[in-house]
Amino acid sequence: MMSTPELNTREWLLLSAYLDGELSPREKNQVEELLQANPASQQALEGLRRTCQVLQHAHARRVPRNFTLDESMLRRPWLPSFSRVLSYSSALAGLLLVIVLALDFSSSSRMLTASDLALAPQAESFSVAPSDKQAAGDAPLIINWGSPAPQMGIYGKGSGGRGEDMAYGLGGGGAAPAYGIGGGAPEVALMPEEGLVEPQILPEESAPEAFIPEESLGEVLDEPLEESLAIVPEPEAQAEEPALEEAPEAQLKAPSAAALGDSPILGVRSESEQGTVSFHGQPASLPDDELSALPWCTLELILAALAGLGALSAWALRKRQAR
Amino acid sequence: MNEESLIHATQQGDLDAFNRLVLDYQEQAYNLALRFLNDEEAAADATQNSFISAYQHIRSFKGGSFKAWLLRIVSNNCYDELRRIKRRPSQPLEALDPQSDGEIEDALWLADESDLPEDALDKKELQDVIQRCIQALPEDFRAVVLLVDVNGLDYKETSQVARVPIGTVRSRLARARQRLQECLRAAWELLPESYRLKEEGRT
Numbered sequence: 046m047m048s049t050p051e052l053n054t055r056e057w058l059l060l061s062a063y064l065d066g067e068l069s070p071r072e073k074n075q076v077e078e079l080l081q082a083n084p085a086s087q088q089a090l091e092g093l094r095r096t097c098q099v100l101q102h103a104h105a106r107r108v109p110r111n112f113t114l115d116e117s118m119l120r121r122p123w124l125p126s127f128s129r130v131l132s133y134s135s136a137l138a139g140l141l142l143v144i145v146l147a148l149d150f151s152s153s154s155r156m157l158t159a160s161d162l163a164l165a166p167q168a169e170s171f172s173v174a175p176s177d178k179q180a181a182g183d184a185p186l187i188i189n190w191g192s193p194a195p196q197m198g199i200y201g202k203g204s205g206g207r208g209e210d211m212a213y214g215l216g217g218g219g220a221a222p223a224y225g226i227g228g229g230a231p232e233v234a235l236m237p238e239e240g241l242v243e244p245q246i247l248p249e250e251s252a253p254e255a256f257i258p259e260e261s262l263g264e265v266l267d268e269p270l271e272e273s274l275a276i277v278p279e280p281e282a283q284a285e286e287p288a289l290e291e292a293p294e295a296q297l298k299a300p301s302a303a304a305l306g307d308s309p310i311l312g313v314r315s316e317s318e319q320g321t322v323s324f325h326g327q328p329a330s331l332p333d334d335e336l337s338a339l340p341w342c343t344l345e346l347i348l349a350a351l352a353g354l355g356a357l358s359a360w361a362l363r364k365r366q367a368r
Numbered sequence: 369m370n371e372e373s374l375i376h377a378t379q380q381g382d383l384d385a386f387n388r389l390v391l392d393y394q395e396q397a398y399n400l401a402l403r404f405l406n407d408e409e410a411a412a413d414a415t416q417n418s419f420i421s422a423y424q425h426i427r428s429f430k431g432g433s434f435k436a437w438l439l440r441i442v443s444n445n446c447y448d449e450l451r452r453i454k455r456r457p458s459q460p461l462e463a464l465d466p467q468s469d470g471e472i473e474d475a476l477w478l479a480d481e482s483d484l485p486e487d488a489l490d491k492k493e494l495q496d497v498i499q500r501c502i503q504a505l506p507e508d509f510r511a512v513v514l515l516v517d518v519n520g521l522d523y524k525e526t527s528q529v530a531r532v533p534i535g536t537v538r539s540r541l542a543r544a545r546q547r548l549q550e551c552l553r554a555a556w557e558l559l560p561e562s563y564r565l566k567e568e569g570r571t
Binding site for chain 2: 054057058060061062065067092093095096097099100101102103104105106107108109110111112113114115116118119
């Protein structure tokens, strides 16, 4: 038999379709030109023709039996197969799981938004309320975290100092509900008007010089540095300590037990608000949230278990049936 | 009754009318399945399931070539059966080398009993070679060449059955024929001499 002629894929495709009469007039003309120009294409076409003839002469096998239908073949089972039931049930469980997860997520988002809104007015309550004297032009309030008198109003992180001044804010007052950030803390002034420690520029002989190399000093400055501008705690700070201790005490009045119960408070209220406690909003009801989340988690777990078990059982059953 | 009336009666629920269609097409359907699957039992199951499915979905036939519509059901069932067999192979699916000396144990292509022994042997050898070469084709190529060259469908009907564009039918058929040509050329010496002489005489 002749060897296979070398033609490209398109030429083979055109010749094959030409045999079946499935070419457009333009393509037919192309093939006829190819057949006239290239003897190899004629050889290829003849080879394809013989192949088709062999296939067409393929013997048709007689059927082993008649495939006609009767009623019994067409009767559909009343109940679907058990594996199919398991498949559908696992799919349904999976779908329900997705829905429950979506509902859970959306309800969690709403609760978070509500707690954010509850926080917002509390955040405002911590803003500094300047006193009248300050409005009149006194020096601005300065919070000196390093001072040994934290009662000036700072009940929170960083207060340090003596035991009775320990923080009742964030992290403090464990037994009491948190009325710090997030809680219903009253409006307070962070600093009282009196006992303010103002930074002072110390005279040259008492203030330590900043360690600046003389060479760089000469480069940086036109004139030698005469004064140290380091702000250091003034020497009278300790002497005034008793006054400082007294002043806040004079201003601070322990909140009435009736107003707060046993709860600590943050900050110190201004004179006009002493003795009154205002609450802005209610703390988030964490216990209720935790309780309401439990049924959701249980439902999700149950649905996930149903979906997984159903799918596994259906798969195992089908495998057994296939055997 | 002509085919159209039989189809219409079947759509009205006449099972006897459908069985007459079954008798008309069962040999074509069975041989397509047999060539595709190369297994008698699997081909019989695929054919029976195809006719059951065709009756149950007869209302979806909206006109056109009933043969193409039916053979599409058969080829789909053959694909399903092939996948099932691949998952649980009970016999090797690879076609035997046409040049090998081994013979197929199952004599699938027995000649008619009325044939002379020599003719019967010729036909058997030819059928064996053809079946081996068809089985050596990839499934998609095999389906197209069986529909066009063995069952006589045109390109449009074949594209409906195989659910591919006509251009894909063209391409697959051309490549399938090339491969079959190579396969038959390699086994040319195995073909009966009378057949080869007849072929040479025609050219």
